Amino acid sequence: MEKSSDTLLYSRIKEKDKDALECLYDRYEKILFSFLYKMTQDRDLAEEALQEVFIKIWRGIGEYDDSKGKFTSWLFRMAQNSAIDLIRKRKVTVPIDEVAEMPSKDSSVEKTAEWQDEKEQIQAAVSQLSTEQQEMIQLFYFKGHTHEKIAEICGLPLGTVKSRIRLALSKLKKSLHGMQERGAIDE
Amino acid sequence: MNNEHCDLLIDYLNGTLSDEETRQFEEHLKTCDECREIADATGQLPYLSEPAVPPAGMKSRILSNVFAEDVATDSSSTSSASSAAAGATAGSKASSSSHAESESSDRKPRDEVEEEKVMQMTQPIRKRVWWTPAIAAVLLVSLLGNAYAFMQLQQEQADPAPAPTQPETAFQSIDLQPSEGFDGDATAAVIEEQDGALNLVVTAEQLAVLEGEQVYQVWLIKGDTPIPAGAFTTNADGEGATYFNIDNNTEEWDTIAITLEPQPGNELPQGEIVLSAGL
Ligand SMILES: [Zn+2]
Numbered sequence: 001m002e003k004s005s006d007t008l009l010y011s012r013i014k015e016k017d018k019d020a021l022e023c024l025y026d027r028y029e030k031i032l033f034s035f036l037y038k039m040t041q042d043r044d045l046a047e048e049a050l051q052e053v054f055i056k057i058w059r060g061i062g063e064y065d066d067s068k069g070k071f072t073s074w075l076f077r078m079a080q081n082s083a084i085d086l087i088r089k090r091k092v093t094v095p096i097d098e099v100a101e102m103p104s105k106d107s108s109v110e111k112t113a114e115w116q117d118e119k120e121q122i123q124a125a126v127s128q129l130s131t132e133q134q135e136m137i138q139l140f141y142f143k144g145h146t147h148e149k150i151a152e153i154c155g156l157p158l159g160t161v162k163s164r165i166r167l168a169l170s171k172l173k174k175s176l177h178g179m180q181e182r183g184a185i186d187e
Numbered sequence: 188m189n190n191e192h193c194d195l196l197i198d199y200l201n202g203t204l205s206d207e208e209t210r211q212f213e214e215h216l217k218t219c220d221e222c223r224e225i226a227d228a229t230g231q232l233p234y235l236s237e238p239a240v241p242p243a244g245m246k247s248r249i250l251s252n253v254f255a256e257d258v259a260t261d262s263s264s265t266s267s268a269s270s271a272a273a274g275a276t277a278g279s280k281a282s283s284s285s286h287a288e289s290e291s292s293d294r295k296p297r298d299e300v301e302e303e304k305v306m307q308m309t310q311p312i313r314k315r316v317w318w319t320p321a322i323a324a325v326l327l328v329s330l331l332g333n334a335y336a337f338m339q340l341q342q343e344q345a346d347p348a349p350a351p352t353q354p355e356t357a358f359q360s361i362d363l364q365p366s367e368g369f370d371g372d373a374t375a376a377v378i379e380e381q382d383g384a385l386n387l388v389v390t391a392e393q394l395a396v397l398e399g400e401q402v403y404q405v406w407l408i409k410g411d412t413p414i415p416a417g418a419f420t421t422n423a424d425g426e427g428a429t430y431f432n433i434d435n436n437t438e439e440w441d442t443i444a445i446t447l448e449p450q451p452g453n454e455l456p457q458g459e460i461v462l463s464a465g466l
Contacts, residue, residue: 022250033241035233043242044422051249058253062209067217073230080233081202118234125228126235141232146203165197166225173228 006071010064013057021058028072031115032079039083039142045090049082056082084144125175133168140165196222200229240400240451243418244430363391363445363462370395371425373462375405375443377433387416390428391445391462394421400450403461405429408442416443418451440466 006027012020032053036046056062056078064074113119126134139150151161192215198204199212216223360376373391389405397403397420406413417431444463446456 018254021253025246025250029241029246030238031233031236033245034236034239037239038233038236042422043239043420046239047242047245047249050245051252054249054253068213069216069223069227070230073227076230076233077200077226084202113234113236113238115234118231122231122234125231137232140197140201141229144201146201147197162194162197169197169200169225169229170221173225176228176231177224 007064007066010057010071014060014063021054024057025054028075032075034113035076036079036083039080039144040087045083045086049079049086052082052085053079080141080144087144121176121179124179125172128175129168129171133164133171136161136165136168137172193219193222196225200226240402242420243402243451247432248430361443361464361466363389363443363464365462366460369459369461371462373445375464385433387431387433388428389417389419389431389443389445390426391419391421392424392426394425394427394461395447396423396425397421397447401458402448402451403427404446404448404451404453404456404458405431406442406444406446406456407433407440408444409440413444413456415454418448442466 006024009020009024009027013024029050032050033046036049037043040046040049053075062078064071068074126137129137135154136150139145139153140147145153147158147161147165150156150165151158154161156164192212195204195208195212195215199209204212216226360374363373363375365371371391371394373389373394375387375389377385377387387405387407391403394403402418402420404418405416407416408414416433417429419427419429421427442463442465444456444460447458447461449457
């Protein structure tokens with residue numbers, strides 16, 4: 001995916017260029033839908049959340065600029081927030097026993113995702129986290145639970161939950177950076 | 188580096204901050220590498236998702252709703268004005284009662300019909316999302332009072348007279364019957380969008396829940412030749428719908444059928460016929 005042209009597309013969208021929006025849609029439909037489906041476990045909700053994302057982009061709500069980090073991070077965060085809104089609004093409940101399941105390398109042998117490179121990288125980074133940290137990310141990020149809910153699920157104090165999530169994400173960041181640096185040296 | 192703003196990172200990522208707090212935190216992101224890098228790393232997590240096949244017709248539904256929102260907030264948009272004007276002209280043939288049963292509570296004078304259309308396009312956004320364009324288009328068709336002749340679905344159309352009193356009767360639809368051993372109800376209808384595009388809309392309910400990659404595939408059949416005409420999956424309640432553009436397929440079909448296919452994208456049916464109807 002051409003990262004540099006995302007921001008170009010986005011600036012055309014701000015000028016109300018419908019083709020640019022469609023282009024952005026085509027580029028991210030699959031990953032966004034897959035992500036939203038993973039979060040909501042419901043195809044209708046995933047579609048609704050996706051629609052919210054593009055309505056927000058088209059209306060210029062929560063405008064992007066590069067001070068907010070990478071474009072995809074911003075885009076995915078909007079998607080995640082839309083899904084969280086729907087999950088919380090509709091009280092979609094997620095079975096607790098699902099929580100520990102983080103996709104492992106071998107669970108995806110049948111299918112090769114379009115985002116395979118990114119996937120391998122993030123999988124490798126996640127695999128360096130402890131099981132408990134992976135669980136924290138699963139509950140916090142994919143299930144969209146509040147800290148209060150996670151504290152309840154895990155039987156931990158609220159402050160502990162917050163610091164563990166931050167620690168898990170911080171470690172994830174370091175692993176990713178480490179890999180990217182090593183990747184840069186390899187090239 | 189670790190100040191009180193940094194403590195809000197988790198709340199920011201979790202979407203629990205107010206708009207104002209979010210704005211403040213985004214200011215903090217500009218100056219705090221640590222928080223920004225963590226936020227960016229988090230933005231890699233969606234790539235862990237297993238690929239999921241988007242529902243049929245999702246793109247056209249979403250884009251039409253996105254742009255309809257835009258029309259509603261900016262009524263000076265020229266493209267909408269011209270198509271709405273066409274709608275108003277055609278609408279003069281329709282009885283004003285044709286859309287009186289619609290859910291809109293604020294009735295508008297006849298000459299503001301285009302504005303009303305815009306309202307209806309945007310109104311159902313909060314509802315089940317796959318219905319949105321279908322409802323809008325159906326209401327529009329009822330507004331035009333002139334459903335498009337297609338698939339020999341409407342024989343009595345020759346007589347343009349009494350305007351329908353229910354939106355549903357303003358367009359032609361057909362019920363599909365379940366094959367032996369299958370449950371379910373489905374309705375197929377042809378509707379015309381405001382830009383003149385013809386769409387086959389199939390809605391189904393009480394279908395068996397799908398497994399794995401299975402999809403329900405709609406076929407239009409002439410003699411022995413089926414062509415795929417949209418596929419859909421069901422929600423947990425066994426409901427599903429598809430919205431398929433048929434502009435290039437205006438042949439005289441004799442059958443419409445829905446099969447249960449083992450995977451999406453089949454050019455010819457592999458699975459059994461679940462529902463069908465002669466046309
Ligand atoms: Zn910070």
